[in-house]
Amino acid sequence: MKVLGVSGSPIEKSNTDRAVQALLTATGLETEFVKLSNLTLEPCRACLGCVKTNVCVIQDDGTALAQRVKEADALVIGGYTPYCSLDSRTKAFIERMYQLRHRNALMAGKLGAVVMTSAVPHEAVPAICDMGIQSVTNYMNEEGMRVVGSVKIIGNVPCVKCGYGDGCQKSGIQMIYGEEATVDSVGIQTFEEQPLSLEAAEALGRKLGEMLKGNG
Numbered sequence: 400m401k402v403l404g405v406s407g408s409p410i411e412k413s414n415t416d417r418a419v420q421a422l423l424t425a426t427g428l429e430t431e432f433v434k435l436s437n438l439t440l441e442p443c444r445a446c447l448g449c450v451k452t453n454v455c456v457i458q459d460d461g462t463a464l465a466q467r468v469k470e471a472d473a474l475v476i477g478g479y480t481p482y483c484s485l486d487s488r489t490k491a492f493i494e495r496m497y498q499l500r501h502r503n504a505l506m507a508g509k510l511g512a513v514v515m516t517s518a519v520p521h522e523a524v525p526a527i528c529d530m531g532i533q534s535v536t537n538y539m540n541e542e543g544m545r546v547v548g549s550v551k552i553i554g555n556v557p558c559v560k561c562g563y564g565d566g567c568q569k570s571g572i573q574m575i576y577g578e579e580a581t582v583d584s585v586g587i588q589t590f591e592e593q594p595l596s597l598e599a600a601e602a603l604g605r606k607l608g609e610m611l612k613g614n615g
């Protein structure tokens with residue numbers, strides 16, 4: 400049994416990466432972690448060149464990655480929400496996995512789990528993190544996968560790290576946390592310091608592991 404985890408976050412050792420890795424470890428099974436920003440992955444061209452072969456015609460890392468996805472028994476997808484939408488690497492990954500769909504339904508029956516990081520608080524309206532989770536869940540459902548669960552994480556608005564967060568006219572710090580908020584008052588959000596998210600990731604990993612072993 401093998402569980403493959405992918406992260407669409409380009410930030411080094413990001414919250415999304417670490418949450419996906421924590422979930423993978425908790426499965427107790429053989430796992431592999433892929434950071435999409437380390438690969439070259441063009442979006443789907445909608446050319447339908449993969450229909451007969453289940454292999455994409457684009458010559459980049461997406462073809463080898465699809466083979467690893469095909470071999471995995473479960474897929475964990477971690478994304479984040481720039482401009483209140485699913486990030487482009489995660490989206491491109493999902494679209495490229497279209498090659499595993501045609502005629503043979505190569506994803507059907509696999510287990511799936513979702514990790515989503517959002518700088519906007521989870522209780523905000525509209526619920527940005529939920530929207531990202533829904534995007535990934537739609538993919539998994541459409542491919543006939545069994546979605547076991549999802550984990551939400553509070554991430555960092557980039558302005559806490561850019562060096563100009565307190566003086567910038569478009570600082571996301573005030574936009575998200577209010578007029579009086581500053582770089583120091585907001586601080587850095589880490590996955591490990593969010594007990595509910597950490598526990599949810601580990602619990603979801605354990606559940607995935609048990610289900611794959613036939614105990615769930």
Ligand SMILES: Cc1cc2nc3c(=O)[nH]c(=O)nc-3n(C[C@H](O)[C@H](O)[C@H](O)COP(=O)(O)O)c2cc1C
Binds near residue numbers: 410413
């Ligand atoms: C260009 C850009 C736009 C962003 N816009 C949003 C946004 O609209 N809503 C939001 O919740 N987070 C937004 N973010 C913040 C990301 O969700 C945040 O950086 C997230 O924590 C990244 O996850 P990571 O820490 O795992 O890398 C934006 C980030 C970038 C780089």
